[in-house]
Amino acid sequence: MIQNQTIEEIKSRMDIYEVVSDFVALKKSGSSYKALSPFTNEKTPSFMVSPSKGIFKCFSTGKGGDAISFLMEVDGLSYIEALKYLAQKYAITIEEDEADPNYLAEQSLRESLFITLNFAKDHFVNNLWQTDEGKSIGLSYFKERGFSEETIKRFDLGYALDQWQGLIDAASAAGHKDEYLEQTGLKVVKDEKAYDRFRGRVIFPIHNITGKVIAFGARTLKSNEKGPKYINSPETDLYTKSKILYGIFQAKNEIRNQENCYLVEGYTDVVSLSQAGITNVVASSGTSLTEDQIKLIQRYTKNVTVLFDGDKAGIKASMRGIDMMLTGGLNVKAVPFPEGEDPDSYSKLLGGAAFKEYLDENAQDFIAFKTGVFLKDGGDDPIKRAESIREIVQSISLIPDPIQRTVYIQECSRLLHVDEGTLISETNKLLLKNSQEKWEAPLPEIPPEVLAQEVVEQTTDPNEIIKVQERESIRMLINYGSEVIEGLDGVEMQLANYFMTESEDISFDTPVYNRILNIFRSNLEQGLVSTIKHFLDHQDHEIKQAAVDLSTERYEISSNWAEKFQIKVAHESDTLKNSTYTNILRLKFRIIQKMIVDNVEKIKSAQEEEQVNKFLSVQGDLKSMEMTIAKILGNVTAK
Numbered sequence: 001m002i003q004n005q006t007i008e009e010i011k012s013r014m015d016i017y018e019v020v021s022d023f024v025a026l027k028k029s030g031s032s033y034k035a036l037s038p039f040t041n042e043k044t045p046s047f048m049v050s051p052s053k054g055i056f057k058c059f060s061t062g063k064g065g066d067a068i069s070f071l072m073e074v075d076g077l078s079y080i081e082a083l084k085y086l087a088q089k090y091a092i093t094i095e096e097d098e099a100d101p102n103y104l105a106e107q108s109l110r111e112s113l114f115i116t117l118n119f120a121k122d123h124f125v126n127n128l129w130q131t132d133e134g135k136s137i138g139l140s141y142f143k144e145r146g147f148s149e150e151t152i153k154r155f156d157l158g159y160a161l162d163q164w165q166g167l168i169d170a171a172s173a174a175g176h177k178d179e180y181l182e183q184t185g186l187k188v189v190k191d192e193k194a195y196d197r198f199r200g201r202v203i204f205p206i207h208n209i210t211g212k213v214i215a216f217g218a219r220t221l222k223s224n225e226k227g228p229k230y231i232n233s234p235e236t237d238l239y240t241k242s243k244i245l246y247g248i249f250q251a252k253n254e255i256r257n258q259e260n261c262y263l264v265e266g267y268t269d270v271v272s273l274s275q276a277g278i279t280n281v282v283a284s285s286g287t288s289l290t291e292d293q294i295k296l297i298q299r300y301t302k303n304v305t306v307l308f309d310g311d312k313a314g315i316k317a318s319m320r321g322i323d324m325m326l327t328g329g330l331n332v333k334a335v336p337f338p339e340g341e342d343p344d345s346y347s348k349l350l351g352g353a354a355f356k357e358y359l360d361e362n363a364q365d366f367i368a369f370k371t372g373v374f375l376k377d378g379g380d381d382p383i384k385r386a387e388s389i390r391e392i393v394q395s396i397s398l399i400p401d402p403i404q405r406t407v408y409i410q411e412c413s414r415l416l417h418v419d420e421g422t423l424i425s426e427t428n429k430l431l432l433k434n435s436q437e438k439w440e441a442p443l444p445e446i447p448p449e450v451l452a453q454e455v456v457e458q459t460t461d462p463n464e465i466i467k468v469q470e471r472e473s474i475r476m477l478i479n480y481g482s483e484v485i486e487g488l489d490g491v492e493m494q495l496a497n498y499f500m501t502e503s504e505d506i507s508f509d510t511p512v513y514n515r516i517l518n519i520f521r522s523n524l525e526q527g528l529v530s531t532i533k534h535f536l537d538h539q540d541h542e543i544k545q546a547a548v549d550l551s552t553e554r555y556e557i558s559s560n561w562a563e564k565f566q567i568k569v570a571h572e573s574d575t576l577k578n579s580t581y582t583n584i585l586r587l588k589f590r591i592i593q594k595m596i597v598d599n600v601e602k603i604k605s606a607q608e609e610e611q612v613n614k615f616l617s618v619q620g621d622l623k624s625m626e627m628t629i630a631k632i633l634g635n636v637t638a639k
Helices: 004-013 016-021 067-075 079-089 101-130 132-144 149-154 166-173 178-183 248-258 267-275 291-298 312-317 319-327 343-350 352-362 366-378 382-397 402-416 420-440 448-457 462-480 495-502 511-525 532-536 541-550 559-564 572-605 609-638
Strands: 027-029 032-035 047-050 055-058 158-160 187-190 193-196 201-207 213-220 230-232 261-264 281-283 303-307 331-335 484-486 492-494
Touching: 004 079, 016 032, 016 047, 016 055, 016 067, 016 079, 055 541, 067 079, 079 101, 101 132, 101 158, 101 166, 101 178, 101 201, 101 213, 132 158, 132 201, 149 267, 166 178, 166 193, 178 187, 201 248, 213 267, 248 267, 248 281, 261 267, 267 281, 267 343, 291 319, 303 319, 319 331, 319 366, 319 382, 331 352, 331 366, 343 352, 366 382, 366 402, 382 402, 382 420, 402 420, 462 495, 462 511, 462 532, 462 541, 462 572, 484 495, 484 572, 492 495, 495 511, 495 572, 511 532, 511 541, 532 541, 572 609
Parallel strands: 261 281, 261 303, 303 331
Antiparallel strands: 027 032, 032 047, 047 055, 158 201, 187 193, 201 213, 213 230, 484 492
């Protein structure tokens, strides 16, 4: 177990903006930052980061928390793995206590798989640089392809010796268990015989976005090899091929900095382009592009440039990937290469600077690219030409932004010499069809707090209305509890004390809000005021999640915008005493309204006149209090 002192140091050093920025392209929005959610395929940013509070909130899924929670959600890390990642990021030495055996058992499998994969990576790297076979075959191959030693080391490239149990024997000697070798796909067991999956091949380690090795790709160098040229690790608990992009760990920062991602097909394309100075490049690893891979790109940029091989069949097969990216809201360009060339070969032919210039000069928007491909293939055949136009219009209909669709329709009309009105009509037909299919599909799950808010806005149920008002009161406490305001008799006091004085006769119906309220009361008795950090670190997950939800605003008016138009926008923080008092009054008002409803039911069910008179007297008192508070609320909110 990591010592509490170390955990506290990690928490004090971690910066939510720095951590999230490693995975998501954030843009300034008022005092916070926003981005497209890394958890959904959304078109409008609903993911917010608040550096001042040290939290993130995804309004499309309801997920939220601190930097540790983010790492656990975005990369599937355990709590301990997230702490270790942050410790490494901030150069903090991990101090560990002896762990509980049950806890160790729970954590050990996943950690052991990572350790085994890292050992294998080091083993393959060592083979490449330290063994005669590795140097004469593997290293020679990489250098013949023009890879420098720096590039080879940057991608952890290696070599698997041409032995049946080279890795198995080395792992056993180092104390690694056979079961972990098998679970990571490094060892194959067949007909009661065990052997290395990778033998006599150069190795391309596959990293996840945090830099851990999760799988391997391997290429044979034998011309007489009967099997496939490339083989990969099988899918495991750590590796799902459709969810990762080769090179994403090495490229993610440059993709964000250059606001563009080059997409290629294979491992060597990525390494070659990186060698040529183009470091914002990833590969789909020879598979058809998937929605998860598109989401991964979308974390860092909305701009993708696809680099196709010069082979016609390959280009047409990749068109589906372009359509998927358009559907995902990405801006897509493509670069064609001469027949028989691919990004790897052409970058070597031209050299780094000339190749970069070629990419800049030949990058085409997807309309121009598809038009060139389809019309060249169709020639003068009117039927093929019509089919090509339909293919292009189909792609345009997938673009979610109506303005972009209009621009592309105009471009398509110009390039294809087709009436713009006809193209608009065909696009609208496809949009209608897509819309109908969308409505027939299952609706996405709505986050509980969003659903609850929508229900409350449409209900007259007093219990739901009280729940909303309790939420507002706790929100004020969590966000402003330690702020100093003018209290009773003009004496300055902290807002939490003022709140408790004004609401001492109130208890909350919502369990989690009542627990938070009691924590405030308990701490105030000891002279302490609970802060947002106290609740974010709380062991009660429900309290922690409530604190995130209540301390995050989805929308915030930009201070630059307000200054530009010389608009003074009042905020509740400017009038804390008034805002707090109003919230408490509204809560009391709602509680009294519920008591009135309940009392009416008692009057209806009363059997004796004495009971009726008693409840009528209570009703009069309640209505009097309701009118008094309503009048005060009117005066307060009018100020």
